[in-house]
Amino acid sequence: MRAIVYRRTGDSSVLELSEREIAEPGPGELRVRVAVSGVNPTDWKARRGSGSAAATGETVPNQDGAGVVDAVGPGVTDFAVGDRVWLAISGWKRAVSGTAQEYLITLAERAFPLPDEVSFDVGASLGVPAVTAHRALTVSEDAPARLHPGALDGKTVLVAGGAGAVGHAAIQLARWAGATVLTTVSGDEKAALATAAGAHHVVNYRDADAAAQVRGIAPGGVDLVVEVAAGANAELDQSVTHERSTIASYGNDGGAPVTLDFGRAIMLNLRYQFVLIYTMGADAWIAAGEDVTAAARDGALAIGAEAGLPVHRYPLEETVAAHDAVEGGVVGKVLIDVASE
Missing domain, CATH: 3.90.180.10 (Medium-chain alcohol dehydrogenases, catalytic domain)
Structure with missing residues (x-):
């Protein structure tokens, strides 16, 4: 062969x-x-x-x-x-x-x-992108550990890098589960892709007032951040979260150091969850496999330019x-x- x-x-x-x-x-x-x-x-x-x-x-x-x-x-x-x-x-x-x-x-x-x-x-x-996205979306203290239609009703999710493969899957899975989805991108072309994927709101992270834009959409803060650039976006992430929010980071694009405002983080009971699917537990794999398969069956994980x-x-x-x-x-x-x- x-x-x-x-x-x-x-x-x-x-x-x-x-x-x-x-x-x-x-x-x-x-x-x-x-x-x-x-x-x-x-x-x-x-x-x-x-x-x-x-x-x-x-x-x-x-x-x-x-x-x-x-x-x-x-x-x-x-x-x-x-x-x-x-x-x-x-x-x-x-x-x-x-x-x-x-x-x-x-x-x-x-x-x-x-x-x-x-x-x-x-x-x-599916594989690495969708399973990573599933894991990131299911590690919050105040959210379910499984995804299905309605599982994230009332939740607001911020997906960093919505035009990437993991970001794309995270947008689609969060929408399928009922969340309001915000995403950050670097320009108009990627904004169009993130919108096609299903994001409700798109913010250019290069804008000086990006955090204020996110707060304008979600005045109370976002419940969960799915993060691809933990260091570069650390300040933005911490400034748009609320008590018991989770920042689920699967990457550190750009390699910038991850800096925490300890006082702000501890007062918010902020959770940082680092996501690497290679070493996550068997139960998480079973959940991801079943939920991603169900989402794909429902047509929620489409690909192609028209799907972002x-x-x-x-x-x-x-x-x-x-x-x-x-x-x-x-x-x-x-x-x-x-x-x-």
Whole structure:
């Protein structure tokens, strides 16, 4: 079978198209025929030898994807041959289980049912972005730990970077769950994308009065912040929250130090929750898998320019270009066509 591999870390030139044997699944494993592979920032960071998903030895890149179960290992009862699935962090601590190959062996716990009405493209776009967004939206003291329509009724959520993949998923999941959604972006083009994703209100974080704009929309403060740049946005986040608000941070784009006003934070009982899905607990994974699947089934996690997340596609043999696009900061979702649907 065709597979993309790298045997040393580095820039995208280490990626090469190779032939690998089709393996048999062991206990607790599935073999999946991959239709579409999704590319995330975590994938190029791992390829460069940094980040949570970095691996050693021969490695097949890309954590997320979608396809069809081709074989089932001993002890697996939740899946059968022919089931459509979406995959999340398939290659976590399993170097050759990345999705940039025609067939992969993955743990059954890293696969989730893909409803018939949901495309492989959407399925390959879930994984890291949607699970991260789900985790960020469910860690508040005064909010539910599960998402469903109505779960966030009456809540106000601020999503930083609403034009990014995680921000896009957070907007969609929060809207699906009933929240009022604000988002911050850097300009008009990204504002249009965030609005298309479903944000009720958009603020340019570069405006000197960005915090005042947020307060004008949510005078009492926001209940939850989904944060991509914890350091750069620390002052903004702390100035628009209220008692027992939560700032759920999954990234620190720009690398600025995270500075806290301790007095203000303690008086508000402010909660900072750092979000990394690779090390979150099993119960959180079960919740995310079920809720994200339900949202996708309801059509709440659409992709494409009209839904606020432009799609950029590449064939498997152009995985180098796909990685370069993500590493270069392309706006939208990068997908790799591995096999026809």
